Amino acid sequence: MEFLQEFIEKYGLLLAEGTWDTLVMTTLSTLFAYVIGIPLGVAVSITAPDGMRPHRIVNMVLGWIINIGRSIPFVILLVAIIPFTRFVVGTSLGVPGAIVPLVVAAAPFVGRMVEQSLAEVDGGLVEAAHSFGASTWQVVTKVLLRESLPSLVRGASITFVTLFGYAAIAGTVGAGGLGDIAIRYGYQRFQGDVMIASVVLCIVLVQVVQTFGDFLARKVDKRK
Secondary structure (H helix, E strand, C coil), X not given: CHHHHHHHHHHHHHHHHHHHHHHHHHHHHHHHHHHHHHHHHHHHHHCCCCCCXXXXXXXXXXXXXXXXXXXXXXXXXXXXXXXXXXXXXXXXXXXXXXHHHHHHHHHHHHHHHHHHHHHCCCHXXXXXXXXXXXXXXXXXXXXXHHHCHHHHHHHHHHHHHHHHHHHHHHXXXXXXXXXXXXXXXXXXXXXXXXXXXXXXXXXXXXXXXXXXXXXXXXXXXXXX
């Protein structure tokens, strides 16, 4: 117990700040990724050959954008868009410098998950909405997105957990957070106890977020 008390006194504030930075990075990145990814996924869905507004060229271009974005390893993307990151937030370091590449990496992933979630909606509901004179916008907002809400919530949990891992990677190049602490103290200074504490905190946070996401998805699922 004495060792634990001494450890908390010495590294508690550091780990608390790292946890907060990681949560801020991951939460804001997830929100911004969905702001971009939902319209992207909807556009891909409705312009598909069997969609409400088929358009082969638009669908192909959007599909290529999503596939290219998902195929670039995050470490490479993180370094490659440093000039863009500096242009957007004025720095490539710290929490602000990590959010931009995290959003860029996650938005195509979210777009594809949104597309898959919309594809699960019963086509009969869409046809019924059209038969009542609903516009494309009304069908998207009141039928597709609403009916696919449980799947979208689960997708948000998956995105958050994925970005949580990416945030740890970003920490290795000066973004801060638990990843930065694990590298600086656990690897460079050979302090295994700090690395273990960082890993345990990551595991706990991921479990909490995933559990809450599953609970929320069950709550919004009208079929249960």
